Amino acid sequence: MQKTYDLIVIGAGPAGLIAAGRAAMQGAKVVVLEKMEKPARKLRITGKGRCNITNMRPFNEFIQEITPNPRFLNKAFGSFFNKQIIEILDEMGVETITERGQRVFPASGKAWDVADGLVKWAKKQGAEIYIHCPVTGIIEENKAVKGVKLDDNTEIIAPCLIIATGGKSYPATGSTGDGYRFAEQLGHTIAELRPSLTGIETHPSFPQLNGLNLRNVNASLYVDGKKVDEEFGEVEFTDYGVDGPCILRLSLKAIDAFRSGNKVHFSIDLKPALSNDKLFNRIERDATKGKSYTVNMLLRDLLPSQLVSVFLRHLKLSSLKSAAELTFDERNALINMLKGFNLNMRGHRDWNEAIITAGGISLNEIDSKTMASKLIDGLYFAGEVIDLSGNTGGYNLQIAFSTGWLAGQSAAEKLKER
Ligand SMILES: Cc1cc2nc3c(=O)[nH]c(=O)nc-3n(C[C@H](O)[C@H](O)[C@H](O)COP(=O)(O)OP(=O)(O)OC[C@H]3O[C@@H](n4cnc5c(N)ncnc54)[C@H](O)[C@@H]3O)c2cc1C
Known part of the structure; x- marks a missing residue:
């Protein structure tokens, strides 16, 4: 040189x-x-x-x-x-x-x-x-x-x-x-x-779902309860929270809001193609499949298998319960969770x-x-x-x-x- x-x-x-x-x-x-x-x-x-x-x-x-x-x-x-x-x-x-x-x-x-x-x-x-x-x-x-x-x-x-x-x-x-x-x-x-363009640490987090990649979902970003942005595509669960293209694309806005002391949460719509009414009708229809058609089967038809136990625990439902016996409130709670799987931000991945x-x-x-x-x-x-x-x-x-x-x-x- x-x-x-x-x-x-x-x-x-x-x-x-x-x-x-x-x-x-x-x-x-x-x-x-x-x-x-x-x-x-x-x-x-x-x-x-x-x-x-x-x-x-x-x-x-x-x-x-x-x-x-x-x-x-x-x-x-x-x-x-x-x-x-x-x-x-x-x-x-x-x-x-x-x-x-x-x-x-x-x-x-x-x-x-x-x-x-x-x-x-x-x-x-x-x-x-x-x-x-x-x-x-x-x-x-x-x-x-x-x-x-x-x-x-x-x-x-x-x-x-x-x-x-x-x-x-x-x-x-x-x-x-x-x-x-x-x-x-x-x-x-x-x-x-x-x-920026980094994973988000959430509460709750689901280490048991680590690696689960959800396709065709809609992730919305909320700051102090107000929706500020959304992305359609893939969300991946990690041992600390969430990652994947939708989350990466929302990450800078989320990180900036979080660092300013705001309350930030993500809401994942797992069924963006179905309205609440359509989901309600679908569950009604499935419930007529007979007494032996359990809540576990209903959830398996709606969700990736890894998410079923997370839903059962959160909704406090027995997997063996017959889908036909779900109350009106239980059906609504299920639909709300399908349309808004909520994760509070508690941090983000580093450099x-x-x-x-x-x-x-x-x-x-x-x-x-x-x-x-x-x-x-x-x-x-x-x-x-x-x-x-x-x-x-x-x-x-x-x-x-x-x-x-x-x-x-x-x-x-x-x-x-x-
Ligand atoms: C995992 C990952 C995947 C990515 N994928 C994509 C993608 O697919 N598409 C996309 O558009 N972007 C992607 N990016 C972003 C993209 O790589 C960066 O934005 C881009 O490399 C920036 O280019 P740069 O030349 O400015 O800096 P850099 O690529 O960071 O290069 C800077 C260079 O300067 C050298 N250097 C630093 N300090 C000194 C010093 N004191 N003396 C001598 N040399 C020094 C470094 O060693 C380095 O080689 C990705 C980034 C990462 C981390």
Whole structure:
């Protein structure tokens, strides 16, 4: 590695690799410093090892999946969006397929192929990538970037720097929140960091249901008794509470409300296709099947078998009781539980399990047209380190790619002006 470059990129995740490649493509001498033993470790485990690369939803729908200010990404998405990342991967021999929900995956089903494709692409553009290179500090003089310090005190000098260190979640992948510390030391404000897209700890919890995945249910989120959002799809029971796509998508709103001291609960409609009346009629009809048709049989016809004993205990019903003998109140209680299986929030999973970090470097201090710091000359940001977060569905990686592209391009343009 040399001692001076035009541009240093900290972090060889998706944002850093795209940023480095884009800047090198325009003639900049670029080095990417990655602290782990391999580039893009997190990318390699995304989408349960399959990597949901991006989403093909139209722009207006796409940005609705991003908080807190999706319009901040207008220029970044305008410069580089879903089709462009697919083109780059295609150029590197990584074919993609679009699945349910417009989600794009590598055709091979391997996140590793995406990671290796991006590394090769960045190198092909001329970027140098070094592993085992933890940056420990940024050298700044008169509000301008001068370079970085590595853990062995080596100094690498460059007039431009992109912080692409990712968030704080899954720290074993290398994303330990260093970029927030660097930015803070340079005077930037960090919007409160919270784990997002993560499991919710509930009371009661049902460890005996661990692994039970409910499909086609509707999960509603209530804050202080008021419904604030809902999601249709899958909910998974865990030993601590609930997880799965619906819960992940509701998790940030739930976590924010919970951390503000509000009472939060989830209500799962196990039979969203049936109204209360329809359910009542169905139970009435089933009850005519004869005295030997027990409550246990009725519940087994309505629910996954693991949930039957939970219902019997909660409703204080004997499994051997004849369904025909259920009182009006008992039938109503059963229907209410089917339509609203309630779970109070008592906490959430931490950084080790959260898919992303909400919060980050304040958008007010970044120029959305360039991704440049408004405080320090030559400093740029890309990826999850910025106060932007997306839902599950490929949105977070697209944020990383697009902000990376714009940051790399802007840094290269600035270098040309010098
Ligand atoms: C389990 C899991 C599954 C996910 N699945 C998906 C998915 O399918 N689709 C999707 O869109 N999003 C998914 N995400 C989110 C997505 O992976 C992240 O949003 C994305 O990786 C962020 O990219 P980034 O480049 O900003 O940061 P990162 O990918 O976190 O990369 C940052 C890099 O910087 C390096 N670094 C940090 N500090 C230093 C330092 N001081 N010196 C040198 N290097 C440093 C890190 O080692 C790391 O390699 C998933 C996340 C997880 C945890």
